[in-house]
Amino acid sequence: METWFITGTSTGFGRILTEKLLQRGDRVAATVRQPSALAELKAQYGDHLWVATLDVTDTAAVRRVVDAAFADLGRIDVVVxxxxxxxxxxAEEVTDKQVRHQIDTNLVGSxxxxxxALPHLRAQGGGRLMQVSSAGGQTTxxxxxxxxxxxxxxxxxxETVAKEVAPFNIGVTIVExxxxxxxxGGGLVSAPILPAYDQTPAGHVRRGVFNGDFPIPNDADKIAQAILESARQHPAPLRLALGSDTYADVRAALVARLAALDAQQAVALSVKADA
Structure with missing residues (x-):
């Protein structure tokens, strides 16, 4: 039996991972903004589900909840x-308040x-860290x-943390x-619309998203299963690209960046200091 700690478990991948882990007999320390979101699972699985209310923008609360989970459950094998x-x-449309909240949630909160989690994972002799990113972690x-x-x-x-904690037997994976x-898409927070962007790439994407024109080719259940299986891979894969669109888009972005870099080789080398 393994024990996982997962944030954002009321919906999406967090919820699916929680359900799959409980179904196979594992324990989950799950955080949500509204505890009632997991009431049904708590009633069904009892002590196998540890629930805490957490807003990840509250750093003191993050530390308090993580400390409590390790204290109550002992070893935690995977932190997601x-x-x-x-x-x-x-970029011009979003408000200052929206900018701050996006960064505080997705970046600072993570x-x-x-x-x-790191001091606890070191103390117990290792474990696994998983960061859910997206294809948008390498594309735009x-x-x-x-x-x-x-x-x-x-x-x-x-990626930097992975290098720092490898000596402590802590595997790290970025899930994309x-x-x-x-x-x-339904959970997107929208910015006030500026008419100047209507006939620009931003406007075209806006209409496509609102009209449901973009394909959604992946299966959420299969992605969750791939995440679970990756936790047992050793060594841990640094990145886990999941989806035909992720593979195609990230590959195209990397190939384009490499071509642009190679095209600048001469100027890059030209600024070397004279001996």
Whole structure:
């Protein structure tokens, strides 16, 4: 039996992972903003489900809840940083308040969760950290600039942490799901619309999202199962690309960046200091 700690478990991947783990007999420390969201699962699984209310933008609460989970449950094998949402709007459209909340939730909240978990994972001799990112952690789409800022940021942080904690037997994986029917689109927070962007790529993407024109090719249950299976891979994969769209989009982005870098080789080498 394993014990997992997962944030953002009321809906989406967090909820599906929680259900799958409980069904196979594992224990889950689940955090939600509204405890009633897991009342049915708590009634069904009892002590196998540990529930705490948590807003990941509250750093003191993050530390308090993580400490309590390890104190109550003992060893926690896998910590999943999943709580996040998407802010939808061109960079000029989003409000200052929206910018701050997006960063505090997706980036700072994830950073502080990982920082809170690390001392416990070291003390118990190892474990696994999983950060749920997205294809948008390596690619970009108009109207998602702030969302991308947080996902690119957390990927840089987590990739660095992986190098720091490898000597402590802590495996680290960045999970990158593609478009999946988990109500992500319905949960988007939208910015005030500026007419100037109507006939721009931002406007085209806005209409496509609102009209449901973009394909959603992935199966949420299969993605959750792949995440569970990856937790037993050793060594831990640093990145887990999940979805045909993720593979295609991330590969295209990486190939384009490599081509752009190679095209600048001469100028890159030209600034070397003289001997």
């Amino acid at each position: 940083s999943n709580a996040a949402y998407g802010l939808f709007g061109a 950073i502080q969760l990982i920082r809170a 789409y108009p109207n998602f600039s702030l969302y991308h800022a947080t996902k690119w940021g957390i990927e840089g942080f987590v 799901p593609g478009a999946t029917p988990t109500n992500f």
